[in-house]
Amino acid sequence: MLAPPLVWLGLVYLGSLAALLVQSFYSIDEFSGLVVPEFTLKTYAELFRAQNLDIILRTLAMAVSVTLGCAVIAFPIAYYAARHARGGWKAAFYLGVMLPLWSSYLVKVYAWKLILAKEGIIGWAAGATGTTPILDAVLGLPWIGGNSLSTSFLGTWIVFVYVWLPYMILPMQAALERVPVSMLEASSDLGATRSQTFRTVILPLALPGVIAGSIFTFSLTMGDYIIPQIVGTSARFIGQTVYQLQGTAGNLPLAAAFAVVPIVIMLVYLALARRAGAFDAL
Amino acid sequence: MRSDRAPLGLAIAAGAGLLFLHLPILLIFLYAFTTDERTYAFPPPGLTTQWFGVAWNRADIWPPLYLSLRVAAISTALAMVLGTLVAGAMARTRFFGRDQISLLIILPIALPGVITGMSLRSAFAIMDIPFSTWTIVLGHATFCIVIVYNNAVARLRRLSGGIMEASADLGANAFQTFRHVLLPNLGSALLAGGMLAFALSFDEVIVTTFTAGQQSTLPIWMLNELVRPRQRPVTNVVAIVVFAVTFVPILLAYYLTRGGSDTAGGGK
Numbered sequence: 001m002l003a004p005p006l007v008w009l010g011l012v013y014l015g016s017l018a019a020l021l022v023q024s025f026y027s028i029d030e031f032s033g034l035v036v037p038e039f040t041l042k043t044y045a046e047l048f049r050a051q052n053l054d055i056i057l058r059t060l061a062m063a064v065s066v067t068l069g070c071a072v073i074a075f076p077i078a079y080y081a082a083r084h085a086r087g088g089w090k091a092a093f094y095l096g097v098m099l100p101l102w103s104s105y106l107v108k109v110y111a112w113k114l115i116l117a118k119e120g121i122i123g124w125a126a127g128a129t130g131t132t133p134i135l136d137a138v139l140g141l142p143w144i145g146g147n148s149l150s151t152s153f154l155g156t157w158i159v160f161v162y163v164w165l166p167y168m169i170l171p172m173q174a175a176l177e178r179v180p181v182s183m184l185e186a187s188s189d190l191g192a193t194r195s196q197t198f199r200t201v202i203l204p205l206a207l208p209g210v211i212a213g214s215i216f217t218f219s220l221t222m223g224d225y226i227i228p229q230i231v232g233t234s235a236r237f238i239g240q241t242v243y244q245l246q247g248t249a250g251n252l253p254l255a256a257a258f259a260v261v262p263i264v265i266m267l268v269y270l271a272l273a274r275r276a277g278a279f280d281a282l
Numbered sequence: 283m284r285s286d287r288a289p290l291g292l293a294i295a296a297g298a299g300l301l302f303l304h305l306p307i308l309l310i311f312l313y314a315f316t317t318d319e320r321t322y323a324f325p326p327p328g329l330t331t332q333w334f335g336v337a338w339n340r341a342d343i344w345p346p347l348y349l350s351l352r353v354a355a356i357s358t359a360l361a362m363v364l365g366t367l368v369a370g371a372m373a374r375t376r377f378f379g380r381d382q383i384s385l386l387i388i389l390p391i392a393l394p395g396v397i398t399g400m401s402l403r404s405a406f407a408i409m410d411i412p413f414s415t416w417t418i419v420l421g422h423a424t425f426c427i428v429i430v431y432n433n434a435v436a437r438l439r440r441l442s443g444g445i446m447e448a449s450a451d452l453g454a455n456a457f458q459t460f461r462h463v464l465l466p467n468l469g470s471a472l473l474a475g476g477m478l479a480f481a482l483s484f485d486e487v488i489v490t491t492f493t494a495g496q497q498s499t500l501p502i503w504m505l506n507e508l509v510r511p512r513q514r515p516v517t518n519v520v521a522i523v524v525f526a527v528t529f530v531p532i533l534l535a536y537y538l539t540r541g542g543s544d545t546a547g548g549g550k
Binding site: 073083084109162215220222226229242246252 | 288300303360365367390397400401402403404407408424491505524525529533
């Protein structure tokens with residue numbers, strides 16, 4: 001019974017991963033532009049050039065900040081759904097998170113392009129409420145600002161947080177639901193204030209859920225190339241680089257080497273998450 | 283005493299979070315009716331339904347739509363067979379290598395799509411496989427398996443083992459047990475998994491760009507329009523179509539797997 005699916009996953013998926021590894025040890029002939037099928041570390045050395053290292057570090061910085069943003073915004077939703085919503089409200093919360101999670105990814109990104117564009121809804125709202133100077137001040141900030149929200153790092157970050165948010169809410173909610181009510185009662189019986197209970201009881205017990213959610217937000221941000229292409233500056237991320245190298249540039253070995261970077265980072269991340277007990281919360 | 287009433291701040295933050303998740307999607311619907319062809323101006327200067335007609339008559343939309351439907355149908359069919367088989371094998375028995383197999387099933391969605399895409403692209407390059415509908419299907423079916431598996435395995439775990447033994451005791455062979463006992467109980471979970479897999483495949487763009495070559499599925503068509511827009515409102519209309527095609531199966535899947543206490547032998 002297991003044979004057909006294992007043959008499929010083993011051949012197609014693991015086989016391709018192996019092909020990716022093999023390809024990343026090939027190099028490209030500088031004169032002919034053809035792939036030289038001989039094992040070399042030359043391609044990996046190219047990863048450490050200043051411009052390529054920049055791409056990797058920029059992607060990591062984005063993945064970390066997106067994960068933090070998701071965790072902060074997801075917490076009240078997950079907490080409310082886990083501890084306070086009952087009956088019909090509980091179902092409404094569940095659907096309210098599931099529908100955006102499953103609805104079309106491109107449509108969501110496109111919606112944000114409309115919202116963040118210079119003449120879009122945020123610019124209009126700022127004009128209508130007289131807060132345009134605040135918006136301009138935010139856009140004038142170094143690093144995160146830009147011409148408009150749709151051509152800034154801040155814009156890229158907002159869209160990433162929006163698109164991956166449900167992936168953080170669901171495991172967080174599951175973890176919070178498993179925190180026993182008796183412990184919260186014990187905590188308040190012992191005289192803890194609300195915030196003490198939160199810091200010393202709820203947060204540590206919910207942490208595996210947060211880490212489980214962060215696996216998705218982190219991994220998905222690292223690999224995505226559509227969002228920074230549509231909303232953001234011209235500075236590239238790992239996903240975009242892989243796409244351009246295998247397409248227009250035709251440098252499959254370097255594209256493969258770049259793709260190995262998120263694999264290695266995710267393997268380290270998963271090992272750490274496993275130690276933190278996040279796998280039981282998945 | 284713990285009070286069950288939520289603090290006001292928490293309720294507001296949760297409500298704001300949910301609004302944040304839903305408002306952008308509603309906006310797409312508004313923009314499909316705008317009379318403004320060139321910009322993203324808000325509020326729209328006027329409303330019209332003409333873009334639905336224009337989109338209908340655009341010849342370049344139909345081939346990607348057909349390709350997307352074909353790929354999603356084939357991938358879903360493959361994933362349903364393969365996903366059900368793994369779920370059947372993994373639901374009850376414990377065996378050597380079980381954890382490794384569950385990792386293998388989850389890996390295609392745990393690792394970023396770029397890696398699945400680039401891996402397949404490398405494999406096609408090394409083996410000189412030309413791009414076709416089937417190269418797209420290879421990628422899609424691989425990540426659709428886990429969706430069907432998740433739905434099927436959740437249902438199988440709730441199903442009491444006793445009913446299969448009862449069926450065998452009454453003299454049914456393996457096929458009869460599958461046909462008359464397992465399938466009716468598994469049916470709605472499989473249907474739900476299949477519909478989610480279809481929605482996922484219909485919408486997938488990252489893996490597809492690496493495995494499609496010159497062909498374009500509907501999401502790739504949309505991506506091209508986003509990068510180099512021709513008629514923006516037409517893109518909005520297509521966005522609504524894509525949204526509808528993925529939204530309906532998701533809602534149906536939710537209703538099919540909700541509750542689940544009516545499963546035979548459940549509650550054990």
